[in-house]
Amino acid sequence: MTCPLMGDLPFNGRPHGSADPGKRKKNEINWQEVFGQFSCVIGKIWLARKKKTAAYFSSTQFGCPGGAFWLGFNKPQTETIIHYVSSGVPGRIEGEHYCDSPDHLRQIFEYVDPVPAAGEYCVFKPVSQFSEEETPLLVSFFTRPESLNGLHQLAAFVTNDPEVVASPWSAACGSLAVWPLHYLEKGKNRAVVGGWDPSARKFFKTDELSFTIPFKMLIQMIDRYKDSFLTTKTWENVHKKINKSKKVWNEI
Incomplete structure (x- = not known):
């Protein structure tokens, strides 16, 4: 059993700046670096479960740019991730095809509209x-x-x-x-x-x-x-x- 908790605690993710709204707007994100440092949120939680310890994430240390959205650190979702999760970009990004088009995925993300993280860190740890x-x-x-x-x-x-x-x-x-x-x-x-x-x-x-x-x-x-x-x-x-x-x- 694990519990998400928003609070003032350390982190356990990989640093990069894809959650920075300014960099997203100016198209200054180094996506090759982002994906090169990719670390799945669920993967970190899986390790924490095995070790019976905590996994920590923050707005700058989240490991996965998609996960940053799903933890309430980063919205709206970046266009690169929208295309990656859906149909991809021919010759540039192979899509995951979890949604049939970027337009439909944008609609889903707008509907979900994640509640902003209540604290600087998101922590998953055993109830005990x-x-x-x-x-x-x-x-x-x-x-x-x-x-x-x-x-x-x-x-x-x-x-x-x-x-x-x-x-x-x-x-x-x-x-x-x-x-x-x-x-x-x-x-x-x-x-x-x-x-x-x-x-x-x-x-x-x-x-x-x-x-x-x-x-x-x-x-x-x-x-x-x-x-x-x-x-x-x-x-x-x-x-x-x-x-x-x-x-x-x-x-x-």
């Missing part, structure tokens, strides 16, 4: 490493479908909202930060399932997805789970499948 004085904005679970089943249903149980779980398109890091904050900004209490980004799948376990919720929803889930389906025989059957899954992946 939070002090009593710290409160996370969001909580993320990295889990496989059998366990995700319980999280999904419990979120609906505590909110009585049949649409409480959303799974919008984005980079994998967007599902951990921008989309949950996007919903909160609009007054919507939403859980976000992510991990669909093909480029980031190498930083997830096989069959693993992410499930991110506001911290307040986590408290609701903890306070009320004993009143829910999690105490029934039906869930006991699902729990057996969870254990089978763990055995298959040598996790117990």
Whole structure:
């Protein structure tokens, strides 16, 4: 489990200036240098998960120019990234083809309209490493479908909202930060399932997805789970499948 937290803490990314609005406007960004120093946000979080430590990012130390947008450090998104993620630029940039055209991708990015980062740094770290004085904005679970089943249903149980779980398109890091904050900004209490980004799948376990919720929803889930389906025989059957899954992946 990891938690994004905006706060005044150190960084753990690679420095470059592609988030500088002035440089973007003047077309002064050295994109060869940017991509040469590329470091995936989810990749840093993956390493932090393995080491049970924290991953840190800031407006100048974010590793991935796309990730800078999805963490709320850089908007609007740069045209180079818009073309790279969509159709590319013939003879210059091979596109990822995650969206069918730059025009449609611009519309998506304008709709997402990331909430600006509330602090200088964005920190992802295990819940156990939070002090009593710290409160996370969001909580993320990295889990496989059998366990995700319980999280999904419990979120609906505590909110009585049949649409409480959303799974919008984005980079994998967007599902951990921008989309949950996007919903909160609009007054919507939403859980976000992510991990669909093909480029980031190498930083997830096989069959693993992410499930991110506001911290307040986590408290609701903890306070009320004993009143829910999690105490029934039906869930006991699902729990057996969870254990089978763990055995298959040598996790117990």
